[in-house]
Amino acid sequence: MYINIEEPTRRISPDAVRVWRLSNFLMEAIGFLVICALLVAGNHFGWWPWVTWILWGAIGISLLSSLYSIWFEPAWLQKTWRYEIDEEYIQLQHGRFNKHHTLIPMAKVEYVTTNQGPFLRKYDLYDLTIGTVTSSHKIPAIPKEQALALRAQIGVLAKIKDSDEEMDVAP
Amino acid sequence: MMEAERQHFHFSWPLFQLVSLVKGSVFFIFYLFILKAGSDSAFILALKGLFIASMFFSVTKIFLNWVYTRYEISDTTVTLYLGIFVKKQRNVELKRIQNVQQTTNFLHRLLKLTSLTLETGTAGEDAAVKFPVLSHAEADRIKGLVEEAKRVHAEPLKSITEEEVPVPSPPLPERQIYFTAGMKDLVKAAFTSLSMFAIFPILFSLYFQFDDFFNLDETSQSVFAFFASRLWLLVPVFLTALLLSAIIGFVTTYSKYGKFVISADEHRIYIRKGIFTETQFSIRKDKVQAIKIEQPVLKRLLGMAEVKLISAGSVGNDDNEINSLFPFLPAKEAYRLVEELLPQYEISSSMQALPKSALWIRLLRPYYFWIAATIALAVFKMEWLWLSAPLFVIFIVARFLEYRYTRYRLTERFIQIQTGAFSTTTLLTKRVKIQEIEVTHSWLQRKFGVSSLHFHIRSKPLLATELKDVPRETGAQFYHWFKDRTHFVK
Numbered sequence: 001m002y003i004n005i006e007e008p009t010r011r012i013s014p015d016a017v018r019v020w021r022l023s024n025f026l027m028e029a030i031g032f033l034v035i036c037a038l039l040v041a042g043n044h045f046g047w048w049p050w051v052t053w054i055l056w057g058a059i060g061i062s063l064l065s066s067l068y069s070i071w072f073e074p075a076w077l078q079k080t081w082r083y084e085i086d087e088e089y090i091q092l093q094h095g096r097f098n099k100h101h102t103l104i105p106m107a108k109v110e111y112v113t114t115n116q117g118p119f120l121r122k123y124d125l126y127d128l129t130i131g132t133v134t135s136s137h138k139i140p141a142i143p144k145e146q147a148l149a150l151r152a153q154i155g156v157l158a159k160i161k162d163s164d165e166e167m168d169v170a171p
Numbered sequence: 172m173m174e175a176e177r178q179h180f181h182f183s184w185p186l187f188q189l190v191s192l193v194k195g196s197v198f199f200i201f202y203l204f205i206l207k208a209g210s211d212s213a214f215i216l217a218l219k220g221l222f223i224a225s226m227f228f229s230v231t232k233i234f235l236n237w238v239y240t241r242y243e244i245s246d247t248t249v250t251l252y253l254g255i256f257v258k259k260q261r262n263v264e265l266k267r268i269q270n271v272q273q274t275t276n277f278l279h280r281l282l283k284l285t286s287l288t289l290e291t292g293t294a295g296e297d298a299a300v301k302f303p304v305l306s307h308a309e310a311d312r313i314k315g316l317v318e319e320a321k322r323v324h325a326e327p328l329k330s331i332t333e334e335e336v337p338v339p340s341p342p343l344p345e346r347q348i349y350f351t352a353g354m355k356d357l358v359k360a361a362f363t364s365l366s367m368f369a370i371f372p373i374l375f376s377l378y379f380q381f382d383d384f385f386n387l388d389e390t391s392q393s394v395f396a397f398f399a400s401r402l403w404l405l406v407p408v409f410l411t412a413l414l415l416s417a418i419i420g421f422v423t424t425y426s427k428y429g430k431f432v433i434s435a436d437e438h439r440i441y442i443r444k445g446i447f448t449e450t451q452f453s454i455r456k457d458k459v460q461a462i463k464i465e466q467p468v469l470k471r472l473l474g475m476a477e478v479k480l481i482s483a484g485s486v487g488n489d490d491n492e493i494n495s496l497f498p499f500l501p502a503k504e505a506y507r508l509v510e511e512l513l514p515q516y517e518i519s520s521s522m523q524a525l526p527k528s529a530l531w532i533r534l535l536r537p538y539y540f541w542i543a544a545t546i547a548l549a550v551f552k553m554e555w556l557w558l559s560a561p562l563f564v565i566f567i568v569a570r571f572l573e574y575r576y577t578r579y580r581l582t583e584r585f586i587q588i589q590t591g592a593f594s595t596t597t598l599l600t601k602r603v604k605i606q607e608i609e610v611t612h613s614w615l616q617r618k619f620g621v622s623s624l625h626f627h628i629r630s631k632p633l634l635a636t637e638l639k640d641v642p643r644e645t646g647a648q649f650y651h652w653f654k655d656r657t658h659f660v661k
Contacts, residue, residue, distance in 0.1 A: 002622075005647050005650045099611060100611045101609065101610045103653055104610045132607055133483075133606055166601065
């Protein structure tokens with residue numbers, strides 16, 4: 001443990017890996033096809049050669065990024081995602097190379113929603129989005145019952161707001 | 172509870188909108204009815220028709236808007252009734268108001284009126300309640316209600332028998348003046364803001380605009396030839412230009428910052444400025460989210476600092492921010508002012524520096540911008556490629572300075588952070604005002620034993636602050652520090 005804090009313990013669904021592989025594959029494939037289409041068009045209409053070089057470069061980058069985002073990233077992200085939700089705080093932690101530890105007071109939570117795309121639906125998973133006044137955070141790929149329970153729990157806990165003001169006498 | 176009454180906006184509101192409508196269409200009027208007055212072309216005629224129709228539409232809309240827009244204010248809530256065809260009702264609780272701005276432009280002044288904006292600090296278009304035109308008495312009444320709202324909310328149920336007589340506006344509490352900009356301050360401001368040079372870009376753009384019509388190039392060439400043979404003549408010309416621009420610069424500064432007064436009472440801070448357009452800003456002391464101290468290069472060299480009060484509500488647009496405690500104060504005086512206005516804040520001059528390892532990691536991080544610039548030079552301007560070397564030196568110096576000037580301080584109630592290389596920014600906020608935090612560390616940072624701190628404060632625009640490369644122990648300390656906030660918050 002690099003930073004000496006109590007780490008959150010709850011994990012996201014192992015199916016997240018497959019969901020992300022699928023959706024990332026789709027995105028990468030679309031990008032790849034667009035670049036290929038441009039290359040074909042370039043050859044056909046006789047665009048300047050440097051355009052073609054850039055497009056070939058883009059294809060190389062696209063292949064490398066596919067390798068990362070389809071093969072490595074989903075597995076690493078799923079492995080490192082942790083969260084913890086109690087009466088006072090929401091703690092999130094994720095990332096392998098760039099590790100993030102996030103701490104959100106429950107009293108600052110403005111809204112909580114669950115979302116489900118077609119890939120998540122296939123595995124009966126939900127993304128849980130927690131919004132504060134200044135930003136929003138997503139806990140991805142949580143099994144249905146857990147996600148709905150969390151949403152209800154946060155909804156109740158977040159009703160209590162603090163005033164952003166200090167107590168008159170600090171204890 | 173006082174029975175609120177639905178009111179129209181002031182009856183001269185349409186007049187104000189008409190004036191701004193005419194102002195906005197001056198160009199079209201000039202083009203269609205003066206430049207092309209005699210034109211018979213079908214296109215111009217069509218444009219004229221279209222213009223008149225749209226004017227007619229706009230004018231009708233202005234009047235209908237006035238007829239159908241109403242507001243009412245109770246002790247706790249402002250309600251706006253909007254919309255001509257689609258009716259809309261907006262309720263804003265007075266205790267949610269983050270700051271109040273009052274602007275009196277030239278037309279307002281002529282008619283002894285003013286305008287008022289109540290900022291709520293929510294996102295989106297509906298963040299503010301605007302009263303575009305109202306009497307000073309009504310503005311004072313609304314300000315008084317906003318001020319009272321918090322107290323009324325705290326101790327409700329003071330049952331007042333309902334009567335027809337309007338309740339008199341609650342008196343504004345005693346105010347004390349803390350700062351008034353004198354002539355000396357304004358002269359300093361004119362020099363430091365460089366507004367005296369503002370005339371040159373204006374002259375240039377004028378020149379090029381006229382050039383389009385009258386082909387000035389020939390004239391300017393003959394003028395140039397004239398002066399080239401009589402060089403000494405340039406001296407008085409240059410001096411006159413300088414004097415003129417200094418005067419214009421001073422007038423600009425004077426109109427913007429003249430009559431700058433900061434005052435405060437027990438609960439609120441009031442800032443007022445401007446000669447032709449007068450702006451007033453007031454914020455409750457406990458709604459100040461943070462204090463930001465900015466020192467651009469020039470101000471740092473002259474020992475000046477600009478202190479801004481960060482509010483969750485909007486504080487005006489970029490070139491007319493109203494949350495600043497006079498931008499051209501000597502740093503010491505600025506700090507003294509903050510201490511007097513906000514005694515609960517403590518600005519400390521002794522802050523902690525970053526560890527040595529932070530310097531190495533900062534120097535080691537890839538120089539993306541430099542790489543891109545070098546590639547661009549190599550591709551487009553090969554003969555200037557040598558520029559890449561001095562550029563690299565500049566980047567190294569900047570990183571070194573950034574390391575030197577990055578400081579922080581974490582105390583029981585506050586966090587204070589200073590960043591920047593050439594110009595520096597210091598941010599001071601209370602633990603209880605921080606909305607959420609994040610501690611991050613990258614692979615490279617782990618090799619050097621450092622981490623980064625991030626936190627969000629309510630502010631418009633959003634203020635997300637990052638402090639890079641503090642020791643990893645500080646990262647953990649920061650996390651726990653924020654986690655303990657529950658013991659301190661009301």
